[in-house]
Amino acid sequence: MRILLWFAAAAAMMQAQTDWPAYHGSADQTHFSALDQINTSNVARLREVWRYDSGDAFPNSEMQCNPLVIGGVLYATTPKLRVVALDAAAGREIWSFDPWEGAEVRGKQRSRGLVHWQGRIYVGARQWLWALDAKSGRPVQSFGKGGRIDLREGLGRPVEGLSVAISTPGVVYRDLLIVGSIVPEGAPSAPGYIRAFELKTGKQRWAFRTIPAPGDFGYETWPPETWKHTGGANAWAGLALDEKRGLVFAPTGSAAYDFYGSDRHGDNLFANSLIALDARTGRRRWHFQFVRHDVWDRDLPAPPTLVTVVRDGRRRDAVAQITKSGHVWVFDRETGESLFPWREVAVPASPVDGEKLAEKQPLPLAPAPFARQKLTEDLLTRRTPDAHAAVLEKFRQYRNGEQFEPPSREGTLLLPGFDGGGEWGGAAWDAETGLLYVNANEMAWIIKLIERRPPARNTTAAGLYKAECASCHRADRKGSPPEFPALDQLAGRRTNADLVKVIREGAGRMPGFSHLPEEATVALSAWMLDGEDRKVTLPAKEFPPHWVKYALDGYARFTDPDGYPAIAPPWGTLSAINLNTGEYAWRIPLGEWPELAAKGMKDTGSENYGGAVVTKGGLLFIAATNVDRKFRAFDKRSGQLLWEAELPAAGNATPATYMVNGRQYVVIAAGGGKWGNPSAGAYVAFALEE
Numbered sequence: 001m002r003i004l005l006w007f008a009a010a011a012a013m014m015q016a017q018t019d020w021p022a023y024h025g026s027a028d029q030t031h032f033s034a035l036d037q038i039n040t041s042n043v044a045r046l047r048e049v050w051r052y053d054s055g056d057a058f059p060n061s062e063m064q065c066n067p068l069v070i071g072g073v074l075y076a077t078t079p080k081l082r083v084v085a086l087d088a089a090a091g092r093e094i095w096s097f098d099p100w101e102g103a104e105v106r107g108k109q110r111s112r113g114l115v116h117w118q119g120r121i122y123v124g125a126r127q128w129l130w131a132l133d134a135k136s137g138r139p140v141q142s143f144g145k146g147g148r149i150d151l152r153e154g155l156g157r158p159v160e161g162l163s164v165a166i167s168t169p170g171v172v173y174r175d176l177l178i179v180g181s182i183v184p185e186g187a188p189s190a191p192g193y194i195r196a197f198e199l200k201t202g203k204q205r206w207a208f209r210t211i212p213a214p215g216d217f218g219y220e221t222w223p224p225e226t227w228k229h230t231g232g233a234n235a236w237a238g239l240a241l242d243e244k245r246g247l248v249f250a251p252t253g254s255a256a257y258d259f260y261g262s263d264r265h266g267d268n269l270f271a272n273s274l275i276a277l278d279a280r281t282g283r284r285r286w287h288f289q290f291v292r293h294d295v296w297d298r299d300l301p302a303p304p305t306l307v308t309v310v311r312d313g314r315r316r317d318a319v320a321q322i323t324k325s326g327h328v329w330v331f332d333r334e335t336g337e338s339l340f341p342w343r344e345v346a347v348p349a350s351p352v353d354g355e356k357l358a359e360k361q362p363l364p365l366a367p368a369p370f371a372r373q374k375l376t377e378d379l380l381t382r383r384t385p386d387a388h389a390a391v392l393e394k395f396r397q398y399r400n401g402e403q404f405e406p407p408s409r410e411g412t413l414l415l416p417g418f419d420g421g422g423e424w425g426g427a428a429w430d431a432e433t434g435l436l437y438v439n440a441n442e443m444a445w446i447i448k449l450i451e452r453r454p455p456a457r458n459t460t461a462a463g464l465y466k467a468e469c470a471s472c473h474r475a476d477r478k479g480s481p482p483e484f485p486a487l488d489q490l491a492g493r494r495t496n497a498d499l500v501k502v503i504r505e506g507a508g509r510m511p512g513f514s515h516l517p518e519e520a521t522v523a524l525s526a527w528m529l530d531g532e533d534r535k536v537t538l539p540a541k542e543f544p545p546h547w548v549k550y551a552l553d554g555y556a557r558f559t560d561p562d563g564y565p566a567i568a569p570p571w572g573t574l575s576a577i578n579l580n581t582g583e584y585a586w587r588i589p590l591g592e593w594p595e596l597a598a599k600g601m602k603d604t605g606s607e608n609y610g611g612a613v614v615t616k617g618g619l620l621f622i623a624a625t626n627v628d629r630k631f632r633a634f635d636k637r638s639g640q641l642l643w644e645a646e647l648p649a650a651g652n653a654t655p656a657t658y659m660v661n662g663r664q665y666v667v668i669a670a671g672g673g674k675w676g677n678p679s680a681g682a683y684v685a686f687a688l689e690e
């Protein structure tokens with residue numbers, strides 16, 4: 001019997017080494033594969049061997065999924081969030097599951113991956129967490145109700161009409177699925193509690209309150225009773241698991257509203273924190289807060305990476321966390337001790353009335369930042385003399401300073417911007433070299449606050465829009481696409497019923513406005529569709545506690561008159577950092593703009609979204625670049641480019657590599673759609689010529 005069990009365990013281990021069984025390859029989030037059939041000596045012979053087009057792409061749609069591959073079957077999501085199972089060697093569809101049951105999908109759906117456990121596939125679709133049979137794609141009826149659970153339940157307070165979803169898959173620990181959530185970053189918003197559900201039944205086993213209630217650790221870092229109405233502080237970026245220690249590591253985002261916090265004075269634990277939790281019970285073991293009272297949208301953007309480093313001649317298991325601000329923090333897994341020195345920096349007082357910032361913020365002294373930290377005149381673009389002059393004039397109009405320069409009404413420059421620095425693709429770790437690989441954006445953004453005025457009790461639909469919607473979608477309804485879509489051409493594309501539903505329930509980053517009476521939402525919808533400005537009477541009551549006086553004037557990147565970054569290149573980078581020493585092994589631009597390269601301006605780097613995969617074969621595979629649609633392979637030791645191929649759209653996702661019938665494949669989701677770039681819905685697989 002023991003021999004049979006040994007053989008079974010050995011077979012399962014070998015299968016796991018040839019599969020890609022979890023998000024980013026494994027629950028430790030290393031993005032590593034032990035496969036080496038494709039290596040530095042032969043990667044130049046890599047060729048496309050199959051392509052699956054989902055047919056689900058639509059204007060501005062995206063596809064960010066890191067697929068799973070188990071036993072020769074690839075599981076992935078499409079731009080419309082259908083789940084598909086494909087023959088991993090041929091790209092042939094085996095089955096598909098539509099969570100919308102054939103209903104038309106109009107809005108952007110983001111899913112970065114799935115979870116597999118004992119013949120089941122788990123996937124989030126808006127407020128629903130589904131369990132599907134891996135062989136048939138049919139819902140598992142014994143899970144929740146009809147194969148799904150409602151993520152809005154079990155939060156300890158009513159969140160009806162608010163959005164709670166999962167865009168990044170969780171981790172499996174024994175019989176539990178542990179997940180974070182994505183909730184709106186505006187207000188009102190649901191709380192971002194970290195929860196564990198039984199994999200068999202969907203029953204909630206535990207929840208960790210990231211916005212503490214009375215008696216919880218950290219309650220005093222918020223105003224009293226804040227937990228009853230404040231939202232956010234959510235682990236939207238994903239989790240890492242140390243299965244041996246039974247520790248789950250959860251990185252969180254900012255509290256809502258994330259640019260102005262007059263209603264949440266204090267440090268706001270556990271927002272913007274890395275939290276180590278007991279995976280069995282959800283109890284806190286330790287935490288570290290990276291940004292206190294965040295008003296810069298400094299969410300932790302990616303799952304942490306479990307690494308082992310050498311300190312004082314001995315190996316120490318650690319957890320590495322990248323940040324939007326361009327830093328890498330490394331902590332002892334058990335104690336939370338930082339393995340590199342850090343300091344606290346003084347923060348200027350906010351110039352905006354009602355705001356009270358934390359007086360000091362932490363920053364690491366090593367490793368050095370992987371993105372530039374302050375925009376100065378000498379770093380402004382010199383792409384053309386006219387571009388430089390225009391950017392310089394704008395630069396001198398804005399407030400500018402070190403990290404943690406406060407948001408302002410005239411506009412404050414933020415570098416790195418809202419999308420990092422580090423972004424949701426996360427870091428890759430190679431134990432063989434001791435290198436952590438991080439791709440990053442280098443774009444300046446503008447934080448400009450505008451005053452909001454509560455709508456009068458007797459108002460109009462247009463007045464209601466100005467009070468509730470204009471801070472994101474702008475007064476002219478042009479929005480800040482694609483993050484905040486334009487609303488000036490909805491006629492013919494949306495029905496009144498569709499729009500009323502979105503206004504009331506919210507979606508993704510957008511909060512729901514369930515506090516408005518039905519008459520008001522119907523009038524608001526009609527005004528946006530056909531311009532009819534009906535009178536609206538709001539209830540005579542105090543304004544809701546989530547109301548804030550100031551809001552962001554759109555998500556604005558700092559660009560030159562032609563739309564290129566206002567900062568000098570590189571605009572995107574790929575770095576290899578030795579975590580034993582804190583030194584950089586290499587750093588290169590990642591990507592370029594084809595039209596600029598044609599004019600001789602090469603290797604500028606570009607905005608990039610999605611992570612890398614590192615292999616025992618000496619390679620680092622990454623797509624991510626937003627404008628050149630390239631999929632690349634680099635020598636992991638030197639950063640030398642060894643191979644590249646063009647995709648049907650930008651590969652804003654993390655690739656996967658696996659082996660079927662003795663042949664190694666590398667696959668990437670080519671979805672594009674980010675910042676208005678062309679969209680597609682294809683998975684493209686590469687292998688060596690047979």
